[in-house]
Amino acid sequence: MMDLASVGQPAGHVEGPSKVTGQARYTADIRLPGLLYGKCLRSPFPHARIVSIDTSQAKALAGVHAVITGAELPDRRIGRFFLDKPVLARDVVRFVGEKVVAVAAESMDIAEEALTRIAVEYEALPAVFDPVKAMQEDAPRVHADTSTYTHPPVPDFVHPGDDRLYPDIPNVVSQVFYTHGDIEAGFAQAAREFTHTFTIPPVHQGYIEPHASVVQIEPDGKVNLWISNKTPFVAQAQFAAALDVAEDRVCVNTAPIGGDFGGKGSLMDSVVCYHLAAAAGRPVKMVMSYTEELLAGNPRHPAVITLRTGVDADGRIVARKARLVFSCGAYSAFTPLHTVHGSVHAAGPYRMPNVEIEVFRVYTNTVPAGHMRAPGAPQIVFGVESHMDLIAQELGLDPLEFRLRNTLIEGDAAPLGEKWKKIRCKETLEAAAKEAKWGAEKAANRGRGIGMYDREPGAFGPSSATLSIAADATLTLMTGAADTGTGSYTVLQQVVAEELQVPLESVRVVQGSTDSAPWEVGAGGSRLTHMAGQATLAAVQRLKEGLTAFAARHMETPSEQVAYRAGEFVNTNEQRLTLPTLMAALADREELPLRYTGEYVAEAPMDVTSFCAQIAEVEVDPATGQVTLQKLTTAHDVGTVLNPLTHQGQVEGGAIQGVGHALTEHLIVQDGAVTNVHLGDYKLPTSMDIPEMKTVLVESDAGPAPYEGKAIGEHSNVAVPAAVANAVFDAVGVRLMDLPVTAEKVYAALREKTARSRTMRRGNS
Amino acid sequence: MKPIQLRVNGQAVERDIPDNTLLIDLLRNGLDLTGTKEGCSVGVCGACTVLLDGQPVSSCLTLAVTADGCEVTTIEGLTEGDRLHPLQKAFIDYGGFQCGICTPGQIMSAKALLDENPHPSKDEIQSWMMGNLCRCTGYYKIIESIQAVADGKVST
Numbered sequence: 013m014m015d016l017a018s019v020g021q022p023a024g025h026v027e028g029p030s031k032v033t034g035q036a037r038y039t040a041d042i043r044l045p046g047l048l049y050g051k052c053l054r055s056p057f058p059h060a061r062i063v064s065i066d067t068s069q070a071k072a073l074a075g076v077h078a079v080i081t082g083a084e085l086p087d088r089r090i091g092r093f094f095l096d097k098p099v100l101a102r103d104v105v106r107f108v109g110e111k112v113v114a115v116a117a118e119s120m121d122i123a124e125e126a127l128t129r130i131a132v133e134y135e136a137l138p139a140v141f142d143p144v145k146a147m148q149e150d151a152p153r154v155h156a157d158t159s160t161y162t163h164p165p166v167p168d169f170v171h172p173g174d175d176r177l178y179p180d181i182p183n184v185v186s187q188v189f190y191t192h193g194d195i196e197a198g199f200a201q202a203a204r205e206f207t208h209t210f211t212i213p214p215v216h217q218g219y220i221e222p223h224a225s226v227v228q229i230e231p232d233g234k235v236n237l238w239i240s241n242k243t244p245f246v247a248q249a250q251f252a253a254a255l256d257v258a259e260d261r262v263c264v265n266t267a268p269i270g271g272d273f274g275g276k277g278s279l280m281d282s283v284v285c286y287h288l289a290a291a292a293g294r295p296v297k298m299v300m301s302y303t304e305e306l307l308a309g310n311p312r313h314p315a316v317i318t319l320r321t322g323v324d325a326d327g328r329i330v331a332r333k334a335r336l337v338f339s340c341g342a343y344s345a346f347t348p349l350h351t352v353h354g355s356v357h358a359a360g361p362y363r364m365p366n367v368e369i370e371v372f373r374v375y376t377n378t379v380p381a382g383h384m385r386a387p388g389a390p391q392i393v394f395g396v397e398s399h400m401d402l403i404a405q406e407l408g409l410d411p412l413e414f415r416l417r418n419t420l421i422e423g424d425a426a427p428l429g430e431k432w433k434k435i436r437c438k439e440t441l442e443a444a445a446k447e448a449k450w451g452a453e454k455a456a457n458r459g460r461g462i463g464m465y466d467r468e469p470g471a472f473g474p475s476s477a478t479l480s481i482a483a484d485a486t487l488t489l490m491t492g493a494a495d496t497g498t499g500s501y502t503v504l505q506q507v508v509a510e511e512l513q514v515p516l517e518s519v520r521v522v523q524g525s526t527d528s529a530p531w532e533v534g535a536g537g538s539r540l541t542h543m544a545g546q547a548t549l550a551a552v553q554r555l556k557e558g559l560t561a562f563a564a565r566h567m568e569t570p571s572e573q574v575a576y577r578a579g580e581f582v583n584t585n586e587q588r589l590t591l592p593t594l595m596a597a598l599a600d601r602e603e604l605p606l607r608y609t610g611e612y613v614a615e616a617p618m619d620v621t622s623f624c625a626q627i628a629e630v631e632v633d634p635a636t637g638q639v640t641l642q643k644l645t646t647a648h649d650v651g652t653v654l655n656p657l658t659h660q661g662q663v664e665g666g667a668i669q670g671v672g673h674a675l676t677e678h679l680i681v682q683d684g685a686v687t688n689v690h691l692g693d694y695k696l697p698t699s700m701d702i703p704e705m706k707t708v709l710v711e712s713d714a715g716p717a718p719y720e721g722k723a724i725g726e727h728s729n730v731a732v733p734a735a736v737a738n739a740v741f742d743a744v745g746v747r748l749m750d751l752p753v754t755a756e757k758v759y760a761a762l763r764e765k766t767a768r769s770r771t772m773r774r775g776n777s
Numbered sequence: 778m779k780p781i782q783l784r785v786n787g788q789a790v791e792r793d794i795p796d797n798t799l800l801i802d803l804l805r806n807g808l809d810l811t812g813t814k815e816g817c818s819v820g821v822c823g824a825c826t827v828l829l830d831g832q833p834v835s836s837c838l839t840l841a842v843t844a845d846g847c848e849v850t851t852i853e854g855l856t857e858g859d860r861l862h863p864l865q866k867a868f869i870d871y872g873g874f875q876c877g878i879c880t881p882g883q884i885m886s887a888k889a890l891l892d893e894n895p896h897p898s899k900d901e902i903q904s905w906m907m908g909n910l911c912r913c914t915g916y917y918k919i920i921e922s923i924q925a926v927a928d929g930k931v932s933t
């Protein structure tokens with residue numbers, strides 16, 4: 013074990029005081045002189061031609077300062093990678109909830125009143141909602157012509173495989189293959205084959221802060237933007253591109269993010285907010301209502317997942333073919349680059365020499381999908397882990413035994429050929445099984461189920477951080493990463509305190525705007541502890557070197573003979589110089605504070621991953637189908653835990669999101685429209701819905717983050733739904749092939765099962 | 778328009794407001810008390826919880842006129858000078874928040890609980906807090922934070 017002082021301590025969030033006192037200003041809390049409120053009229057049709065728009069009555073309303081339609085805006089599509097989304101609909105609407113007209117007014121009431129005075133005439137067009145149907149030749153086309161849409165080439169680091177963008181299949185945005193080994197040869201070795209299809213509905217990220225944007229345009233045209241976006245520098249680039257202005261003409265200001273979970277990485281209303289501010293000549297704020305969030309946010313992709321697996325006579329997997337169809341909704345603008353990253357998990361953390369994964373992202377006339385905590389993985393892992401249990405059942409093997417026969421072990425190549433070091437998949441699964449008392453006696457209608465997953469620490473994009481030291485020796489770390497609440501700032505604070513051997517409280521961490529902070533990709537893909545952590549280490553290193561040189565000059569000693577130790581410099585004569593004394597001495601000569609910036613880019617792809625094994629224990633009421641999650645065991649293969657308090661917070665919060673997705677959450681889509689557009693109907697777990705939770709950490713020392721830490725943000729949410737569905741099967745023998753596992757579905761499946769066994773009995777008699 | 782007089786965090790407030798003004802808008806827009814947050818706007822999430830004469834209410838569902846003659850306490854009213862309320866301190870020390878958007882509402886609800894029942898059991902805390910959604914924490918550490926205050930483990 014390393015000898016650590018600050019790192020490894022359960023430190024409370026460094027930004028805590030501002031959050032618990034209500035002083036923290038989120039985007040919706042920004043107030044500016046002359047601020048107007050913006051609101052949009054949205055499409056009631058899933059697919060329609062806009063015949064005419066009459067805004068005259070709205071414009072005439074007192075207190076209205078701007079009314080704009082798509083036709084009045086530059087014909088420029090926006091997005092993160094695929095630029096396919098108009099800021100306001102032009103000519104055609106493609107989903108229920110698409111923005112058609114925007115209004116800015118003195119108050120929200122007036123803006124809403126103005127919307128009711130706008131008349132839009134539509135001509136309905138045929139629509140398609142199901143991604144599998146959308147791929148058929150006779151399906152309505154969501155976009156008549158995609159040839160003018162732009163997108164960057166797929167960089168090799170993202171996926172070096174065979175990618176086709178807009179292939180010649182109806183409504184398909186991208187088709188991606190991941191292959192390893194020889195799939196046909198693999199199936200030829202199989203003693204038995206199994207094929208199953210699973211359906212996963214769209215779900216909302218459920219952050220409590222709805223998206224907000226505030227735009228203020230300075231007299232010289234410089235734009236100040238506040239936005240609930242977790243990646244301010246990325247937002248700056250996309251926003252500038254959307255306006256066709258230079259990036260440095262846009263400053264993204266600081267604000268904490270009121271919950272992200274992947275959903276706060278798009279421009280959302282910010283561009284239309286800009287156009288309103290420009291038209292009105294006053295700053296404008298737009299805050300989505302939660303109804304708008306549920307109707308037209310950027311939910312997780314619904315998916316249809318088909319898995320075919322070949323198993324040899326010993327119950328070892330020899331081949332897996334996966335076909336993953338994701339609906340990306342009406343626009344692909346704010347969905348991942350070309351694939352849905354979680355697709356690589358279609359083989360699971362299991363040894364299998366021959367794999368072929370085919371991924372489609374398909375346009376449908378539904379709300380455009382976005383990123384959500386481990387994009388793609390929860391959908392796929394529900395399929396993969398349910399499939400594992402179905403196979404085990406057919407083979408007459410215990411689900412744990414079947415997995416143990418197939419889990420990766422040290423020295424194995426992962427299914428897509430990755431060579432991980434320190435593979436502890438089996439150990440993690442065994443730790444979970446032990447804690448959950450797998451195999452122990454169960455009461456009637458009780459069952460246990462397993463779910464497994466692995467994910468490597470995020471390593472993409474550059475990170476940087478600036479550490480400054482002021483005349484009074486106070487230390488401030490400035491990061492350009494927004495605070496999404498995961499505890500990143502606290503981890504960075506701990507890294508600085510650890511390296512400088514100073515008390516935690518003596519280090520401040522602040523977010524800098526895009527004008528003041530060094531460039532930083534920001535939160536996402538479980539990368540900050542690793543990447544921003546390493547950038548912070550580099551900044552501390554530079555500060556130490558810089559100050560050592562000053563100290564040496566002050567002590568009239570060669571630099572090599574001066575060492576830094578816990579807040580002071582010591583030379584070989586044991587002469588000491590404390591940081592405050594040094595800084596006071598520098599005050600006359602140097603411009604203070606002194607600033608040192610560290611940067612970090614991961615050189616190579618990750619060579620470690622983190623395994624997660626989860627076991628759910630449920631009780632099913634056979635009379636109603638009601639499923640109660642009694643206990644959830646979550647075991648994680650972790651590196652050094654830099655902050656046990658916030659680390660555990662990620663484990664618990666993620667797991668309970670998984671519980672929501674397992675049991676209650678589901679955007680109900682009828683004729684393309686989300687119908688449960690109310691947090692009373694879209695059921696997030698409450699404090700009454702949480703099970704007894706047992707966390708097991710299997711610690712190792714192989715992580716790429718400072719002090720050998722790994723990542724934890726996108727692990728515990730992924731496999732819970734599969735674990736729950738498997739437990740329900742174990743409890744009452746019914747298998748659900750889709751989510752969520754609601755009482756209605758379990759009840760119906762129980763009735764069907766009873767009816768079947770009656771028919772069978774009759775057949776036997 | 779209707780004239781109202783109330784006390785907010787101990788300060789007298791007099792305003793002329795339209796009858797349909799919601800308490801949350803009076804607080805956030807009228808008085809710049811943006812510590813009270815708006816999530817669902819329909820009385821489900823609890824982010825907008827404030828105390829009206831000591832009782833927790835969803836300020837997104839409460840007409841400001843009903844606060845006429847009342848005492849309103851918001852998250853900004855819990856701190857005495859620089860001194861955090863024990864609940865505020867506990868939420869930091871026990872990890873009772875992450876993004877913090879639900880936190881003012883959580884703390885105001887918890888305060889109402891402890892005012893009424895200073896030593897609640899874990900089950901009582903869990904069921905009382907049901908009206909305050911949190912998407913970040915999974916609730917375990919919120920419950921621990923409140924329990925710590927009830928058990929007298931937090932000094933400020």
Ligand code: FES
Nearest residue numbers: 816818820823837
């Ligand atoms: S905003 Fe008032 S209860 Fe949700």
Ligand code: FES
Nearest residue numbers: 875877911912913
């Ligand atoms: S702390 Fe983020 S919603 Fe509760």
